[in-house]
Amino acid sequence: MAEFIPPGTRWVDLPSPFPMKRGGALHGARLAFETWGQLNDDQSNAILILTGMSPDAHAAANTDNPAPGWWEWMVGPGKPIDTRRWFVICANALGSCKGSTGPASPNPxxxxxxxxxxxxxSVEDGADAATVLVRELGITRLACVVGNSMGGMTALALLARHPGIARYHINICGAARALPFSIAIRSLQREAIRLDAHWNNGDYSDTQYPENGMRMARKLGVVTYRSALEWDGRFGRVRLDADRRGDDEPFGLEFEVESYLEAHARRFVHRYDPNCYLYLSRSMDWFDLGECHDGDTVRGLAAIEGVERALVLGVKTDILFPIQQQEEIANGLRRAGCDTRFLPMPSPQGHDAFLVDAERFGLAVAGFLRMLPAAEFVADKVA
Incomplete structure (x- = not known):
């Protein structure tokens, strides 16, 4: 078991004990984060980014780590989230293996x-941990909280559980609850890991690692992160050259799309802890903002207080967090009195479009943030 922590990661200590929503507590826990830009004197320009399940806190290059980040085109000087104007914080999810305390971390x-x-x-635990981070950085109220995918769930939990913590909100391919299809897919991913003999009821090592289970889990995930439209346009029915086929084994690789999935999965295994995968995956299945409102998710959203304006982005080809879930978020936030704009994107890339469709998503995010009051641009200050 290992943690995979990028250079330049910083940490904030969580209160000890740190109570968990579903029972139990963490002792000596911490949350990993990185920052870009400069916090202004009245603390009015802070933006918090909450991530999906697998990313670390390194959203973009910065002084401490010049390597490109997972959202490099979105965060930085002159980029949609412009760090000449905004002080940007990205938190690694609680329960991850990328720096924050999780199942791969030492138990004190x-x-x-x-x-x-x-x-x-639970997703709510991640939201509570992010609140500790914000307060420890001396920020009374965020200008904006940005959440994508699982981070969109965490952002909604943050806003619901800590009223007034942010004036504005951007929710990207997020959801206020898990739908049956998504639960079913994640259940199969977890089963693939658990049925690998090397998982050994969670007691594995780097040399006895559930590689096949993680490969299958990742392949299932990648299939749902993109759309059938993209798979068809990108790969069609193109077959592998003879020297790349798995003819030496029954039913071996034959099509380009199979080879792509295999390569993608092999890059992921041994770079993510299987137990962390199981815990974070299940936390999404459990999440439902309506659970304290007789199961009415829109009522749960309508109970959110203190958010003045929001942008909700979804993708028409997303099968994992389908577009009706973003529309539900927008409708619920409007009922909360929040001035909300809903943009259904025609991107062909499916759920992961927010990571690759810079033209559409960058334009939407930049346009929303330009309308918000904040510190003046400081051209000579670089993130």
Missing amino acids: ANGAPYRLEFPEL
């Missing part, structure tokens, strides 16, 4: 990795 009770002794993890 015995020094060994938590493994399955880690308390049950």
Whole structure:
């Protein structure tokens, strides 16, 4: 078991004990983050980015780590989230293996990795941890909280559980609850990991690692992150050259799309902890903002207080967090009295469009942020 922490990562200590929504508590826990830009004197220009399940806190290059980040085209000087104007914080999710405390982290009770002794993890726990980070940085109120994918869930939990913590909100391919299709897919991913003999009830090592289970889980995920339209346009029915086929094994690789999935999966395994994958995956299945409102998700959204304006972005080809879920968020926030704009994007890339469709998503985010009051541009200050 290992944690995969990028250079330049910073940490904030969480209160000890840190109570978890579904019971239990963490002791000596911490949350990983990175920052860009400069916080102004009245703390009015802070933006918090909450990520999907697998990214780390390194959203973009900065002084401490010049390597390109996972959202490089979105965050930086002159980019849609312009760090000449905004002080940007990106938090790694609680429960991850990318710096924040999770199942792969040492349990202070015995020094060994938590493994399955880690308390049950909820999206709400991640939201509460992010609130600690914001307060520890001396920020009374965020200008904006940005959440994409699982981070969109975490952002809604943050706004619901900590009224007034942000004036504005951008929700990208997020959801206020998990739908049956998404739950089914994630259930299959978890089953693939658990049925790998090397998973060993969570007690594996780097040499006895559930590689096949993680490969299958990642392949299932990648299939749902993109759309059938993109798979067809990108690969069609193109077959592999004879020297790349798996003719030496029954039913081996034959099509380009199979080879792509295999390569993608192999890049992921041994770079993500399987137990962290299981915990974060299940936390999304459990999430429902309407659970305290008789199961009415829109009522849960309508109960959010203190958000003045919001932008909700979705993708028409998204099958994992389908477009009706972003429309539901927009409708609920409007009922909360929030001036909300909903933009259904025609991107062919499906759920992951927000990572690759810079033209559409960059334009929408930049346009929204330009309308918000904040610090003046400081051209000679670079993130």
